[in-house]
Amino acid sequence: MAQEDLQKKVQLAFLSAFYGNLLTEKQRRVLSLHCEEDMSLGEIAEEMGISRQAAHEALARASAKMAEMEASLGLAARYRRMESGLGEALSLLRGRNYHQAEQVIEALLVWDQEDQHGL
Numbered sequence: 001m002a003q004e005d006l007q008k009k010v011q012l013a014f015l016s017a018f019y020g021n022l023l024t025e026k027q028r029r030v031l032s033l034h035c036e037e038d039m040s041l042g043e044i045a046e047e048m049g050i051s052r053q054a055a056h057e058a059l060a061r062a063s064a065k066m067a068e069m070e071a072s073l074g075l076a077a078r079y080r081r082m083e084s085g086l087g088e089a090l091s092l093l094r095g096r097n098y099h100q101a102e103q104v105i106e107a108l109l110v111w112d113q114e115d116q117h118g119l
Contacts, residue, residue, distance in 0.1 A: 009035045015066040018075045027062035030055055080110065
């Protein structure tokens with residue numbers, strides 16, 4: 001279960017890079033303490049002077065809000081797709097597979113244009 005908890009924290013931290021500024025100050029603080037400082041809900045509650053339940057609710061709301069924004073906007077998924085494609089192109093370039101690298105980059109550009117225009 002610890003691995004699953006760690007993956008959830010990493011995902012929350014990743015989403016906060018894209019959507020964290022759209023959360024309330026309290027949600028951002030709870031999220032930061034949970035993900036970056038690895039504090040438990042009890043520790044967060046003590047640090048912030050709130051109940052454990054309030055810490056839990058703030059974290060749950062932040063998580064839900066970021067998941068909703070990602071479902072609507074897809075910025076994190078878009079970033080991951082671009083990063084993966086560029087990594088593949090770089091690997092191909094390092095292997096001197098210039099034609100294949102060019103094809104990967106062209107495919108990313110086409111995907112980017114279609115994605116931006118809703119095609």
